[in-house]
Amino acid sequence: xxxxxxxxxxxxxxxxxxxxxxxxxxxxxxxxxxxxxxxxxxxxxxxxxxxxxxxxxxxxxxxxxxxxxxxxxxxxxxxxxxxxxxxxxxxxxxxxxxxxxxxxxxxxxxxxxxxxxxxxxxxxxxxxxxxxxxxxxxxxxxxxxxxxxxxxxxxxxxxxxxxxxxxxxxxxxxxxxxxxxxxxxxxxxxxxxxxxxxxxxxxxxxxxxxxxxxxxxxxxxxxxxxxxxxxxxxxxxxxxxxxxxxxxxxxxxxxxxxxxxxxxxxxxxxxxxxxxxxxxxxxxxxxxxxxxxxxxxxxxxxxxxxxxxxxxxxxxxxx
Numbered sequence: 041x042x043x044x045x046x047x048x049x050x051x052x053x054x055x056x057x058x059x060x061x062x063x064x065x066x067x068x069x070x071x072x073x074x075x076x077x078x079x080x081x082x083x084x085x086x087x088x089x090x091x092x093x094x095x096x097x098x099x100x101x102x103x104x105x106x107x108x109x110x111x112x113x114x115x116x117x118x119x120x121x122x123x124x125x126x127x128x129x130x131x132x133x134x135x136x137x138x139x140x141x142x143x144x145x146x147x148x149x150x151x152x153x154x155x156x157x158x159x160x161x162x163x164x165x166x167x168x169x170x171x172x173x174x175x176x177x178x179x180x181x182x183x184x185x186x187x188x189x190x191x192x193x194x195x196x197x198x199x200x201x202x203x204x205x206x207x208x209x210x211x212x213x214x215x216x217x218x219x220x221x222x223x224x225x226x227x228x229x230x231x232x233x234x235x236x237x238x239x240x241x242x243x244x245x246x247x248x249x250x251x252x253x254x255x256x257x258x259x260x261x262x263x264x265x266x267x268x269x270x271x272x273x274x275x276x277x278x279x280x281x282x283x284x285x286x287x288x289x290x291x292x293x294x295x296x297x298x299x300x301x302x303x304x305x306x307x308x309x310x311x312x313x314x315x316x317x318x319x320x321x322x323x324x325x326x327x328x329x330x331x332x333x334x335x336x337x338x339x340x341x342x343x344x345x346x347x348x349x350x351x352x353x354x355x356x357x358x359x
Contacts, residue, residue, distance in 0.1 A: 067186035067343060071165075076156035080169060083161075086151050087173040090144045095284040098174035099238025100141035105171035106234065106338070107135060108164070110221060111200045113342025115192035116164035118200075119145060119355040126358075132200030137274070138241060142356070145170070149355050163355035164189035168339050175331075178237055180286030183332035186339060190349035193358045207244040211306040211313065221341055223334070229307055229316045230334040233327060236290035237283055239276040240300055242267035248302040254309050256297040263300075279304075291321035 072079040091098045108118035111129055118135070119142065122128040129135060130142075145163065148170060152161045165187045176182045205217045218228045246267050249260045266277050279300050280290040290304075294317050299305030308317040320327040350359055 066345065067188045067340060069184040069186055071187035072161060076152070076160045078155040079152055079161050082152050082155040083148055083166060083169045084173045086144070086148045087170050088177050090147070091174060091177040095178065096238060097141060097144060098178045098286075099234075099279075099283075100139070101144060101167070101170045101174040102234055103238065104139060104141050104145070105167040106231070107139065107200070107204055108167055109338050109341045110204050112192065112194075112196065112203075113344070114164050114168060114189055114339055115342070115344050115349060116162060116167060116189070116352065116355065117192040117195040119163050119167075120192075120195040120358070121356045123357065126195050127197045129195045129197055129200040132197050132204065134204040134206065135200065145355050153353075159351050159353050162189050162191045162349075162351050164191050164343065166355070172335070175237075175286050178284065178286040181328035181332050183336060186336060188345055189343040190345060191352045191355075191358075192344060192349055205303065207240070207301040207303050208247060209303045209306070211309065211311045214303060214306060221338075223338060225313055226316060226330070227334045227337060229313050229320070230327070230330045231338060232304065232307060233288075233290055233320065233331055235279040235301070235304060236288070237286055238279050239283060240279055241273065242275040242277070243273035245277065245300050245302070246273070248300070248305070252302060252305070254297060254305050255299070259298045288320055288322070288324045288327050291317050291327070295321050 087101065090101075104118060105114070107129075108114055108116060111117055118129050118139070120126050120128055122131065130139065145166060148166050149163060152166065153159050168185050168187070168189065172183060172185050203217070203220070205214055209217065214228055215225055218224070223231070245263065246269070248255060249263045249267060250269055263277055266272070266275050277300060280293050281298070282289045293299060294305060294308040297305065299308070307313045353359055
C-alpha cells in the first residue's frame with residue numbers, strides 16, 4: 041500500500057512538473073493578459089505613430105524581427121549594442137548601415153514598461169508584435185502573435201554573418217538556409233513577400249542589374265540611374281513598385297522579371313518555387329493567410345522561455 045501511495049505521488053508530481061514546465065515554457069497568444077493587459081495596445085499605438093511619421097519604418101521593424109529570428113532564434117539579440125562582452129549583430133554584413141528602427145523599439149519599450157508598471161514584456165516579444173502591427177499599418181493581414189519569449193544575454197556577429205540570407209543567394213542556397221531554421225520552400229516564398237514593403241541599398245542589387253540576364257532590360261536601365269556602376273552604394277530603390285503598401289505587387293513584379301534583388305528573382309527563375317510565386321501574384325487572400333502562418337512559424341524559432349534569458353530593462357544592453 042505504501043509502495044502504491046509512493047508511486048501515485050510520483051506520477052502526480054511528474055504530471056505537475058510537466059504541466060508547470062509546459063505552462064511556463066511554451067508561447068501563448070494570451071501570455072500578457074493578466075500581467076499587463078495593455079501591453080499589445082500600447083505597442084500598436086507606438087508602431088502606428090511611427091509608421092505615420094515615416095512609412096519606411098514599417099518595413100524596418102518587420103526586417104528587425106526577421107534578422108533577429110534568423111541568427112540564434114527570436115531572442116532580441118539583434119537589439120544589443122556593442123560592448124566589451126557583446127559582439128553586436130548590428131555590425132554584421134547584412135545589418136551594418138542598413139538596419140533601422142532601433143529608436144522606435146526603445147520608444148515602445150519605454151511606453152510598455154510604463155503601461156505595465158514594470159519591465160514585464162521582453163524586447164523579443166516587442167519585435168514580434170511590432171512586426172505584425174507594421175504589416176497591418178501598411179494594409180496587410182493581421183494574426184495572433186504567440187508570446188512569452190525572453191531576451192538573450194548574448195549576441196553573435198559571426199552567427200549573423202553565417203545565418204542571415206544574403207541578397208546574392210541562389211535558390212538552392214535560399215532553400216538550404218531556410219531549411220536550417222526549420223522553414224520549408226513555401227515559407228521561403230511567403231516570407232520573402234515581406235519585400236513588398238521597404239527599400240534596398242544599391243550595393244545589394246548592383247550585381248543583379250549589371251550582371252544578371254533574368255531581369256527586364258527596361259527595369260535594369262531604370263535602376264542604373266539610381267545605382268551607377270561606380271559609387272552610389274547607399275542609394276535606395278523600392279523593393280517593389282508599391283513599397284509603402286503591403287500587397288502582392290512583389291510577386292507580380294517577379295513574374296515580370298522586375299525583382300530588385302538577385303535573391304528575389306531567384307524565386308521565379310524556372311525553379312521549384314515558380315508556381316507559388318505565380319499563385320500569389322494574383323491571389324492576395326492566399327498570400328495573406330499563408331504569410332500569417334509563416335510569420336508565426338518563424339517567430340517560434342528557438343525562443344528563450346521559462347527561466348532562460350531575461351526580461352531586459354533596456355533593449356540595447358543586458359541587465
